[in-house]
Amino acid sequence: MVNLWFAEAGANGAFPLDDRSALEILETPRPQLASPRERYVYYPDVADVPEHQAVNIRNRSYSIGAQVDIPGSGAEGVLFAHGSWFGGHALYVKDNRLHYAYNFVGIFEQKVAATEDLPSGEDLILSASFDKDGEDPPGVATGRGHARQGVNPITGQR
Amino acid sequence: MAERFNGEINVDIRDSEPDWEPFQPPKAPDGAPSVVYIVLDDVGFSAMAPYGGPIETPNIDRIAADGVRFTQWHTTALCSPTRSCLLTGRNHTRNSMACITEAASGFPNASGTIPPENGMLPEILGELGWNTYMTGKWHLCPTVEMNLASTRRNWPTGRGFERFYGFLGAETNQWYPELTYDNHPVDQPKSPDEGYHLTNDLTDKAIEFIKDAKAVAPDKPFFLYYAPGALHARLPGHLARRLEGGHHPPGDQRLEPLQRRHLGAVPHRCRPVRAARPGRRAA
Numbered sequence: 001m002v003n004l005w006f007a008e009a010g011a012n013g014a015f016p017l018d019d020r021s022a023l024e025i026l027e028t029p030r031p032q033l034a035s036p037r038e039r040y041v042y043y044p045d046v047a048d049v050p051e052h053q054a055v056n057i058r059n060r061s062y063s064i065g066a067q068v069d070i071p072g073s074g075a076e077g078v079l080f081a082h083g084s085w086f087g088g089h090a091l092y093v094k095d096n097r098l099h100y101a102y103n104f105v106g107i108f109e110q111k112v113a114a115t116e117d118l119p120s121g122e123d124l125i126l127s128a129s130f131d132k133d134g135e136d137p138p139g140v141a142t143g144r145g146h147a148r149q150g151v152n153p154i155t156g157q158r
Numbered sequence: 159m160a161e162r163f164n165g166e167i168n169v170d171i172r173d174s175e176p177d178w179e180p181f182q183p184p185k186a187p188d189g190a191p192s193v194v195y196i197v198l199d200d201v202g203f204s205a206m207a208p209y210g211g212p213i214e215t216p217n218i219d220r221i222a223a224d225g226v227r228f229t230q231w232h233t234t235a236l237c238s239p240t241r242s243c244l245l246t247g248r249n250h251t252r253n254s255m256a257c258i259t260e261a262a263s264g265f266p267n268a269s270g271t272i273p274p275e276n277g278m279l280p281e282i283l284g285e286l287g288w289n290t291y292m293t294g295k296w297h298l299c300p301t302v303e304m305n306l307a308s309t310r311r312n313w314p315t316g317r318g319f320e321r322f323y324g325f326l327g328a329e330t331n332q333w334y335p336e337l338t339y340d341n342h343p344v345d346q347p348k349s350p351d352e353g354y355h356l357t358n359d360l361t362d363k364a365i366e367f368i369k370d371a372k373a374v375a376p377d378k379p380f381f382l383y384y385a386p387g388a389l390h391a392r393l394p395g396h397l398a399r400r401l402e403g404g405h406h407p408p409g410d411q412r413l414e415p416l417q418r419r420h421l422g423a424v425p426h427r428c429r430p431v432r433a434a435r436p437g438r439r440a441a
Contacts, residue, residue, distance in 0.1 A: 013251035013267035025261045031302045047343040048336060050327075052260075052301035084331070 042080070054082060057089070059141045063129035064091055064100075070120045079126060091128050091147075093118060098149045100128035112145045119150055186287035190379045193283070197244065197385040199237065199295060199329075237328060237390075238270070238297050245278045245298075245317075245383070252276065258328065259300050270300035271312060280318030283381045291367040293360040294324040294385030310341050319383070323363040329390045332356045357386045 009015060018025065033053055040055040055062075066079040073096065081090040087105045091098070098114040112128065125148075132143040165177035205211040208222035234240050238258040239250035246253055251267040253276055262270030272278070280290035292314045299312035304326050314322035323339050330336045333350040337343065348354045364384050371378060 012249050013254075013256075015267065016263075016265060018256065018263060018268065025257070025263070028261075028263055030262060030264075030300070033302055033305065033307055047306045050301070050305050053305045053307075 049082075051083065057130075059132070059135065059139055061130055061132045061141075061143065063127055065125045065127040066091060068124050068126055069122045070118060070124060072120055073118075075118060075120075091126065093126070098126050098128075098147045100145060100147045102130075102145065110145065112147045114147045114149045116149070124150065184285055184287040186379050190288070192379040193279075193288070193381045195244065195381075195383045195385070197241065197294070197383065199385070199387045199390040201389050237295075241296075241298055241385075242272055245280070246272065246276045247279075248276055255298075259297060259304075260328065262300055271303075272298060272317070274311075278317045280314075280320075280381055280383065282318070284318050284320065287378070289367075289371050289378060289380040290318055290320045290383075291364065291380060292319040292322045292324065292383040292385070293364045293367070294383075295329070295387040295390075296322075296324060296326045296385075297328050299326060306343070313338075313341060315340055321367050323367075324360060324385070325387070329387055330356070332388055335359075355388075357388045360384070360386050 030052070036056065042049065064080060068075075068079070075096075076093050078090060078092040081092070082088050083103065085103070085106050087103050089100070089102045091100050093099070096117045098118065100112050102110045104110065127149075128145065128147045130141075130143055130145045132141040134142045136142050161180040163177050163180050166175040168174045202211075203209055205213050206215045207213060207219050208215065208227055234243065234250050236258055239253070239255045242248075242253035242255040243250050250256060253272045254262075254267060254269040255272065256265075256268035257263075259270035262268055280292070284290045296314055298317070299308075303309060303312050310316045313326065314324075321340065323337070325336055326338055327336075332355060335346060335356045337346060346354055346356075346359065361384075364382055368380060368382065371380065
């Protein structure tokens with residue numbers, strides 16, 4: 001009986017058997033269409049980028065910047081959003097301030113906001129950053145987040 | 159050109175004889191039936207009325223009364239593997255779908271990529287003269303191919319479906335879905351405030367696909383793979399309220415005697431395992 005099982009299992013592609021934990025299985029490295037890079041550029045009004053093929057910001061320092069023109073007061077809305085209630089992050093303008101929200105696997109939401117009112121002008125950079133200073137528990141970054149709004153470091157405009 | 163050209167070719171077309179036969183599109187045999195797969199996601203054996211369940215399904219009851227209700231079958235109890243079996247008639251490991259596509263492990267039995275030589279029903283029926291439509295959940299491409307830069311070889315349109323409207327992954331929000339129409343993303347036609355729910359949308363599109371072709375060729379049969387994902391995500395509000403108020407929730411242990419009575423489907427010595435709670439889904 002045992003031998004018969006192995007013979008049938010072999011003939012039908014049952015091997016290798018996989019009884020690893022769900023976490024181990026999901027963390028298995030898998031092919032990506034583009035190799036990881038230090039800078040990702042996303043354009044307005046394009047199709048959603050699935051998580052598996054998007055920038056991986058987990059357990060590392062990072063910064064997100066949106067290049068915008070703000071002609072006057074009253075600007076509002078989402079500049080960048082990725083994920084959903086199971087985890088994700090969003091950079092947005094509300095109540096004349098820049099905000100950044102980070103939803104950690106749906107159980108813990110962190111928010112930072114700019115300390116000054118939104119400037120106006122052309123070619124401004126609205127950005128959020130996270131500086132990792134450790135891990136707790138292992139594999140989960142701890143650190144500080146910032147939301148910044150103002151000068152474009154490339155063009156120097158404000 | 160599948161068949162031999164039996165006309166005659168000379169220098170002048172007036173002296174030549176055409177033969178259309180080799181160029182005809184495939185035609186199903188006369189009287190060939192249309193085939194509809196209704197694949198419900200995360201709907202338990204116990205859920206629907208024909209199996210003793212509390213969810214009223216008058217149309218399914220009608221089909222069941224005129225057909226066969228199975229009480230024994232093999233299942234993989236996971237999404238992508240089951241779908242691969244239903245569409246190929248092969249064992250899931252032979253389809254390289256040992257687990258869901260997101261859990262692919264890079265071996266021939268679990269790459270998340272169904273081998274092209276494992277023909278799919280829409281490919282086969284399409285070549286035989288059926289129209290082939292799909293609305294709803296796919297979940298049969300590996301993550302590396304589930305994006306707009308990817309090859310479409312493992313999208314529904316790449317595996318034999320002439321028309322597709324639905325979502326590529328395991329699940330999507332039922333009120334704000336991530337919709338794909340054929341090979342590109344589209345916005346939903348209206349908002350939940352205007353009465354939108356994905357199941358209605360998928361149903362309307364399936365009917366539309368059928369009508370579009372029936373207007374041209376009423377006798378041409380079709381294959382429809384209709385796979386809503388409503389119960390994989392959160393229940394629609396009105397259904398959740400109905401199930402909570404007076405009806406048994408899915409997986410309720412009180413259903414077990416019901417099934418036994420209706421079908422003799424559950425052996426007397428069987429005890430139900432702890433009922434799964436709606437909303438907690440593996441895949």
